[in-house]
Amino acid sequence: MVNLYKNAESDTKKEIAWALSNAASRATNEQIKYLGSLNYIKPLCDFLVCPDPILVTACLEGLENFLRVGEAEKSSGNTRYANLYTQMIDDVGGLEKIKNLQSHDDKKICEKAVKIIKSFGGSELSVPSGGC
Numbered sequence: 001m002v003n004l005y006k007n008a009e010s011d012t013k014k015e016i017a018w019a020l021s022n023a024a025s026r027a028t029n030e031q032i033k034y035l036g037s038l039n040y041i042k043p044l045c046d047f048l049v050c051p052d053p054i055l056v057t058a059c060l061e062g063l064e065n066f067l068r069v070g071e072a073e074k075s076s077g078n079t080r081y082a083n084l085y086t087q088m089i090d091d092v093g094g095l096e097k098i099k100n101l102q103s104h105d106d107k108k109i110c111e112k113a114v115k116i117i118k119s120f121g122g123s124e125l126s127v128p129s130g131g132c
Contacts, residue, residue, distance in 0.1 A: 001016050001019060001020060002020075002038055002039045002040060002042075002043060004016060005017075005020075005043050013043070013046075014047070014050070014052070014055065016043060017043050017044065017046070017047040017050075017055060017059065018055065018058065020035075020040050020043050020044055020062065021044060021047075021055070021058035021059045021061065021062040022058070022062075023035060023040070023062075024040055024044065024061075024062030024063070024065050024066060025058065025061045025062045025065055027065060029069045029072060032065055032066055032069040033069065033073075035066075036066060036084075036085060036088065040062075040066075041063070041066060041085070041088050041089055041092060041094065042092040044059045044062050044063050044094070045059070045063070045089060045092045045093060045094030045097060046092075047059045048060070048094065048097040048098065048101060049097060053104075053106045053108070053109055056101070056104075056106075056109055057106075057108055057109055057112060060098070060101070060109065060112045060113065060116065061112070063089060063094065063098070063116070064112070064115075064116055064119075064120075066085040066088075066089070067083065067085050067086060067089070067116065067119070067120040068120075069085065070083035070084055070085035070086060070120075071083055071119075071120065083120060086120055086121075095121070098113050098116055098117060098121075099113070099117065099121075101113035102114050102117060102132075107132050110132035111132050114132060
């Protein structure tokens with residue numbers, strides 16, 4: 001799906017983003033690691049700026065699952081004290097997009113973005129005063 005995503009038309013990309021977000025939101029830890037190896041993160045991050053708030057929320061939930069698994073791997077000492085998915089998300093511009101969503105008009109998106117930043121953002125991102 002990720003290879004198809006790269007060259008797809010806009011409507012097809014949106015459908016692929018839905019499929020990817022559904023897979024990432026429901027995956028086990030082992031499945032998340034596999035999905036990460038297939039580059040599922042970039043398409044999820046790309047759709048954090050789309051006008052469909054339901055799709056944005058679904059993509060945030062998928063990314064949150066990646067970050068949760070990354071924290072578990074970090075805590076177990078498997079990744080040299082780093083959440084690898086935080087870096088992967090940052091590498092494709094996702095952390096900046098999540099940071100920007102902290103001031104989104106949709107309260108659910110704003111709250112989800114704040115939760116992600118508080119839980120996984122580390123020192124490079126901060127939650128704005130005033131919140132959602």
